Amino acid sequence: TKNFLKCFHSKTNLSVSNSSSDVIFTENSSSYTSVLQSSAQNLRFLTPSAPKPQLIITPLDKSHIQAAVICAKKNSINIRIRSGGHDYEGRSYVSNIPFIIVDLSKLRSIQVDMESKTAWVESGATLGELYHAIADQSKVYGFSAGTCPTIGVGGHLSGGGMGTLFRKYGLAADNIIDANMVDANGRVLDRKSMGEDLFWAIRGGGGASFGIIFAWKVQLVPVPSTVTVFTITKTLEQGAAQLLQKWQLVSNNFSENLFLRLVIAGADSAGGNKTIAVSFAAVFLGPTEQLLTTMEESFPELGVAQNDCSEMSWIESVLYVAGFSTSASYDVLLNRTNSNKSYFKGKSDYVKEPISENGLQGLWNILLQEQSGYMIWTPYGGKMDEISEYEIPFPHRSGNLYEIQYMITWEAEEETKEHVDWIRRLYGYTTPFVSQNPRSSYLNYRDLDLGINVNKHESYGQASVWGLKYFNSNFKRLAQIKAKVDPSNFFWYEQSIPLFSS
Numbered sequence: 087t088k089n090f091l092k093c094f095h096s097k098t099n100l101s102v103s104n105s106s107s108d109v110i111f112t113e114n115s116s117s118y119t120s121v122l123q124s125s126a127q128n129l130r131f132l133t134p135s136a137p138k139p140q141l142i143i144t145p146l147d148k149s150h151i152q153a154a155v156i157c158a159k160k161n162s163i164n165i166r167i168r169s170g171g172h173d174y175e176g177r178s179y180v181s182n183i184p185f186i187i188v189d190l191s192k193l194r195s196i197q198v199d200m201e202s203k204t205a206w207v208e209s210g211a212t213l214g215e216l217y218h219a220i221a222d223q224s225k226v227y228g229f230s231a232g233t234c235p236t237i238g239v240g241g242h243l244s245g246g247g248m249g250t251l252f253r254k255y256g257l258a259a260d261n262i263i264d265a266n267m268v269d270a271n272g273r274v275l276d277r278k279s280m281g282e283d284l285f286w287a288i289r290g291g292g293g294a295s296f297g298i299i300f301a302w303k304v305q306l307v308p309v310p311s312t313v314t315v316f317t318i319t320k321t322l323e324q325g326a327a328q329l330l331q332k333w334q335l336v337s338n339n340f341s342e343n344l345f346l347r348l349v350i351a352g353a354d355s356a357g358g359n360k361t362i363a364v365s366f367a368a369v370f371l372g373p374t375e376q377l378l379t380t381m382e383e384s385f386p387e388l389g390v391a392q393n394d395c396s397e398m399s400w401i402e403s404v405l406y407v408a409g410f411s412t413s414a415s416y417d418v419l420l421n422r423t424n425s426n427k428s429y430f431k432g433k434s435d436y437v438k439e440p441i442s443e444n445g446l447q448g449l450w451n452i453l454l455q456e457q458s459g460y461m462i463w464t465p466y467g468g469k470m471d472e473i474s475e476y477e478i479p480f481p482h483r484s485g486n487l488y489e490i491q492y493m494i495t496w497e498a499e500e501e502t503k504e505h506v507d508w509i510r511r512l513y514g515y516t517t518p519f520v521s522q523n524p525r526s527s528y529l530n531y532r533d534l535d536l537g538i539n540v541n542k543h544e545s546y547g548q549a550s551v552w553g554l555k556y557f558n559s560n561f562k563r564l565a566q567i568k569a570k571v572d573p574s575n576f577f578w579y580e581q582s583i584p585l586f587s588s
C-alpha cells in the first residue's frame with residue numbers, strides 16, 4: 087500500500103499529514119475500525135477472522151475516486167466499492183484477496199428539481215435521505231425504491247431496487263435517466279460519454295463490475311396525497327393457508343396501486359402450540375374507501391375492514407413500512423445507521439405457478455424448526471409485466487407471479503453454521519415449486535451459494551452457473567459489455583461479470 091499511497095497523494099492535492107486524515111484510513115488510523123464497521127450490515131463479515139482492507143478511502147470529490155482507481159490499478163490492488171454497506175454477502179467490505187475499500191459515504195448530496203421532476207443523488211446517500219429530500223419539496227412525489235431507509239443508493243440502484251411503488255412504476259433502476267461514474271481507466275463518464283451499452287449495464291447489472299458510479303439522475307414519480315396502509319396477521323388456525331392459496335392466485339393481478347406483500351414465520355398459537363403466522367401488509371396509493379373497494383373486488387376473503395386501515399401521506403407510509411411511528415417527524419429517515427445489526431443470510435426465488443397445498447405443508451414444517459427464520463413474498467405484475475426483460479439487465483418480469491425472499495438472522499458467530507444449514511435446507515425444499523432453468527434469483531439479495539468467481543480468469547461458461555440465475559439471457563450481453571469496458575478485469579469480485587470471449 088505504500089506505493090498506492092504515494093501515487094494517491096501525487097494525484098490528489100491532499101497533504102500527507104493533515105487533510106488526508108478525512109479521506110485515507112490505514113490500519114493504524116484511530117478511526118479505521120469505526121469507519122470499516124460504520125455501514126457494514128452483516129456481522130458475519132465483521133468477525134475478527136474476516137479479511138480486513140489494507141486501506142479505506144472515503145472520497146470527498148470525484149478526483150479522489152479517479153486517483154483511487156488509477157493508483158489501485160497501477161499497483162494491482164483489488165477495490166471494493168461501498169455505498170450503504172447492505173450487501174447480503176458483505177462484498178463491499180470483504181474480499182478473499184488483498185484489497186482496499188472505496189467508501190462513498192461522504193458523497194451524498196441530493197438535488198431535487200421539481201420543475202423537471204428529477205433528482206441528482208450521489209451514491210453515498212441513503213434511500214431515507216433521498217425520500218426525505220423529495221418530501222421536503224413535495225408530498226405528492228416520491229421515488230420507487232426499497233423499504234429499508236439505511237440502504238445505500240449506489241448498490242441499490244445498480245442492482246435493481248424494489249419497494250412499495252414498483253408495481254406501479256417499476257424498479258429504482260427502471261427510473262434512472264443519467265449517471266456519473268469513474269471507469270476502469272479512471273475516466274469520468276456520464277450517460278452520453280459512456281454510451282448506451284454501459285449505461286444499460288449499470289442499471290441492474292451490478293455497478294461494481296463496471297466502475298464506480300458516484301451519482302445518478304432519477305425520475306421522481308407522482309403519489310397521491312392520501313395513501314392507506316394495513317397489516318393483518320392470520321395464523322394457520324385462523325385460515326392463513328386458505329388465504330395464502332387465494333393470494334397466490336390473485337396478487338399478480340391486483341391493481342397496480344396495491345402493494346400487498348406477505349411476511350411468513352413461525353409463531354405461538356393462542357393455545358401455546360407452534361403455528362405459522364402470515365402477515366398481509368399493504369400500502370395502497372389512494373384513500374381507504376378505494377382500497378376497500380379494490381379488496382372487495384380482488385381479495386374479499388381477507389375481510390379487510392375500515393378500522394384495519396390508516397390513511398397517511400406517502401412519506402408517512404415510508405416510515406410505517408420501515409417500522410417507525412408515523413406520528414414522528416420524517417427526520418428519522420436521516421439516521422444513516424441501522425441500530426439492530428445482526429448476522430444474517432438471505433436467498434431468493436421467483437414463483438411462476440402457485441405452490442400446492444401439500445407443498446405449503448412441507449414448508450411450514452421447515453419454518454417451524456427456526457425461531458428467527460422467515461419469508462417475504464412480494465407480488466409482481468402491474469408495471470413489471472409491461473417492461474421488457476431486456477430493457478435493463480434485471481430480467482424478472484412478465485410470467486413471474488411473485489418473489490420469495492428467505493431470511494434468517496442470529497446473534498452469535500458460533501450459531502452461524504446451524505442457521506446457514508437451515509436456510510439451505512429450506513431453499514432445497516422449495517426447488518420443485520419455483521422457477522426452473524434457470525432457477526432465478528434477485529441480484530440485490532446476493533447469494534454466494536449460487537456460485538462464485540474463484541479467480542480473475544473465470545470463464546463466461548463457468549460463471550453462467552450463477553450469472554444466468556440473476557440475469558437470464560441478459561448475462562451474455564453484460565459479459566460482452568464487460569469485455570469491452572474493462573478488458574483487464576480490474577473491477578473483479580466474487581460475483582463480478584466475467585469477460586465474454588467468442
Ligand code: FDA
Nearest residue numbers: 169170171172173178232233238240241242248293294299
Ligand atoms: P453496498 O455498499 O454493500 O453495495 C452492494 C453492492 O454494490 C456491492 O457489490 C458493491 O461493491 C456495489 N456498489 C456499491 N456502491 C457502488 C457504486 N457507487 N458503484 C458501483 N458499485 C457499487 N433490496 C430491495 O430491492 N428492496 C428492499 O426493500 C430491500 N431491503 C433491504 C433491507 C436490508 C436490511 C438489507 C440489508 C438489504 C435490503 N435490500 C433491499 C437489498 C439491497 O438493495 C442491496 O443489498 C443493495 O445492493 C445495497 O446497496 P448498498 O449501497 O447499501 O450496499
